[in-house]
Structure formats: C-alpha cells, structure tokens
Amino acid sequence: MHRHEHSHHEHDKTLGELRDALTAGFWDERYGGTDRVWSGRPNQRLVEQLDAIPDLAPGRALDVACGEGADAVWLAKQGWQVTAVDVSQVALAKVAAHAEEEGVGDRIRIGFYDALADPRPVGHHTFDLVTVSFLHVPLPDFPAVYRGIADAVAPGGRLLVVAHHPDDVTTGARHDHGPGLMFEPERVIETLGADRPDSPWEVEVADTPVREQATPEGPLRVRDTVVRLRRR
Ligand SMILES: C[S@@+](CC[C@H](N)C(=O)[O-])C[C@H]1O[C@@H](n2cnc3c(N)ncnc32)[C@H](O)[C@@H]1O
Structure with a gap:
C-alpha cells in the first residue's frame, strides 16, 4: 500500500518539481553533507564499454554530470585528458581535490x-569520448539536453550514455524519481536519429544489462541502459 501511495505521489510531480531536482542548490546540498557519496570506483559500464573497444587510444574525454569524479579520475589514469563538468560546484571541488590526491x-x-540552462557543454565536435552516466532529465528536456551533449563528440569519437532502466520501477528495485526520468536505449537512439540510414551515428551498443548492487538489505538486481555510439 505504502509503495503504491508513494509512486502515485511521485507521478503527481509537476515539471517544475522535477526540474528542481536538477539544480545546483539541490545537488550542492546533496554533495555538501558529511556522507561521502563518492565510492572511488568508476562505473562498471564505463570500464567494460571502453575495454570492449579494440585499440582505443586515449584522447580527449568529456565526463558530463561527473558527480564526485570517480569516472574522470579513472579515465585520467588510463591516459585521457579529461574535462569533467557538473551543475554542482561542491561536487566539482571534490573532483579537483581527488584528482590531486590521485596524482x-x-x-x-x-x-x-x-x-537545463544551456544543454551544450564545452566544445562543438571536440571530444574523442563523451560519457554521461545517470543524468535523468524530464522527458520534455531530454531531446535538447542529449542532443547538446552529443554535439561535443568529435568525428570518429564515441558517445557513451548509461542510465537507470525504467524496468527498475516495475521490479521494485528503485522508486520512480518521476515519470519519464529513467529511459531505455531507444530514447537516445531516436532522439539522435541514430537509427536513420543517413545518420552520422553508428550504433555500436544498445543494451540493457543487469548487475547486482549492494544495499544494506542485501544484493539488489538492477538494470542499466547502455548506449554506445560512434560519430562517423
Ligand atoms: C546520479 S548523479 C551521477 C553522477 C556520476 N555521473 C556517476 O555516475 O556517479 C547525477 C549527477 O547529475 C548532476 N546534475 C544534476 N542536474 C544537473 C544539471 N542540470 N546539469 C548538469 N548536471 C546536473 C548532479 O550534480 C549529479 O552529479
């Protein structure tokens, strides 16, 4: 019952309320607590997706919505020149400090x-890798945000999008953070027109793999959306 009431309430969220969860104020407070959100470990999907590309030479990488920077630090250690961007200055300060600590x-x-304010991050067609993990934006904002992010990928470069799959709501693995926030690979592919024959994008990976996530109640089976595109 409680779960039902909860999800009903979540579905009543207005677009304005959904956008409130994508502001500097919201995330600065989240990252400003004494709890370290930082695990220090890079996202499994980033590691496996890059490992799967034969002869990948590290170049310029952009980590969008980098959080505390585990992925950015890992990429830098692999030899990438990394630009890490986020709406939270508190998170960015942690990224910088951690980068120093890790050399x-x-x-x-x-x-x-x-x-939401300006969906194009730094640089048009600039980065050999643009990675964005778990940036869930309201459905009406999705096209502008993800097209803006994709614009930063250089010719021959890759876009890697990782997100929570909407299945996690139906399996009970995750609360709905709001209607339309979690998405399937198709949303990315359709938004970028990557399924069209004349598309500048080659779809290298469109997958929904499952992993086990440790929780205080024991391991939880969660599903990710993983999309890897290459700009021709
Ligand atoms: C779920 S966290 C994911 C962090 C990191 N990518 C990871 O995988 O650990 C979502 C991130 O999106 C950032 N974010 C939220 N709203 C944003 C916005 N409007 N523009 C850019 N980043 C935003 C948050 O500060 C947070 O770091």
Whole structure:
C-alpha cells in the first residue's frame, strides 16, 4: 500500500518539481553533507564499454554530470585528458581535490555545466569520448539536453550514455524519481536519429544489462541502459 501511495505521489510531480531536482542548490546540498557519496570506483559500464573497444587510444574525454569524479579520475589514469563538468560546484571541488590526491590533477579540468540552462557543454565536435552516466532529465528536456551533449563528440569519437532502466520501477528495485526520468536505449537512439540510414551515428551498443548492487538489505538486481555510439 505504502509503495503504491508513494509512486502515485511521485507521478503527481509537476515539471517544475522535477526540474528542481536538477539544480545546483539541490545537488550542492546533496554533495555538501558529511556522507561521502563518492565510492572511488568508476562505473562498471564505463570500464567494460571502453575495454570492449579494440585499440582505443586515449584522447580527449568529456565526463558530463561527473558527480564526485570517480569516472574522470579513472579515465585520467588510463591516459585521457579529461574535462569533467557538473551543475554542482561542491561536487566539482571534490573532483579537483581527488584528482590531486590521485596524482592526475594535470589531466583533469573541471567546469560548470547546467544541462537545463544551456544543454551544450564545452566544445562543438571536440571530444574523442563523451560519457554521461545517470543524468535523468524530464522527458520534455531530454531531446535538447542529449542532443547538446552529443554535439561535443568529435568525428570518429564515441558517445557513451548509461542510465537507470525504467524496468527498475516495475521490479521494485528503485522508486520512480518521476515519470519519464529513467529511459531505455531507444530514447537516445531516436532522439539522435541514430537509427536513420543517413545518420552520422553508428550504433555500436544498445543494451540493457543487469548487475547486482549492494544495499544494506542485501544484493539488489538492477538494470542499466547502455548506449554506445560512434560519430562517423
Ligand atoms: C546520479 S548523479 C551521477 C553522477 C556520476 N555521473 C556517476 O555516475 O556517479 C547525477 C549527477 O547529475 C548532476 N546534475 C544534476 N542536474 C544537473 C544539471 N542540470 N546539469 C548538469 N548536471 C546536473 C548532479 O550534480 C549529479 O552529479
């Protein structure tokens, strides 16, 4: 009953309320607590997706909505020149501090980025890798945000999108954070027109793999959306 009431309530959220959860104020408070959201480990999907590309030479990478920077630090350690952007200056300060601690301060630049205010991050067709993990935006904002992010990918470069799959709501693995926030690979592919024959994008991966996530109640089976595109 409680779960039902909860999800009903979540579905009543207005667009304005959904956007409130994508502001600097919201995330600064989240990252400003004493709890370290940082696990220090890079996202499994980033590691496996890059490992799966034969002869991938590290170049320029952009980590969009980087959070505390585990992925950015990992990429820098692999030899990438990383630009890490996020709406939270508190998170960005942690990225910079962590990069220094890990000895890769010279390979990571940080920058403010607000996907809703200005969806294009730094640089048009600039990065050999653009990675964005778990940036869930309201459905009406999705096309502008993800097209803006994709614009940063250089010819021959890759876009890697990782997100929570909407199945997690029906399996009970995750509360709905709001209607339309979680998405399937198709949303990315259709938004970018990557399924059209004349598309500049080659779809290398469109997958929905399952992984086990540790929780205080024991391991939880969750599903990810993983999309890897290459700009021709
Ligand atoms: C679920 S966290 C994911 C962080 C990181 N990518 C990871 O995988 O651990 C979502 C991130 O999106 C950032 N974010 C939220 N709203 C944003 C916005 N409007 N523009 C840019 N980043 C935003 C948050 O600060 C947060 O770091």
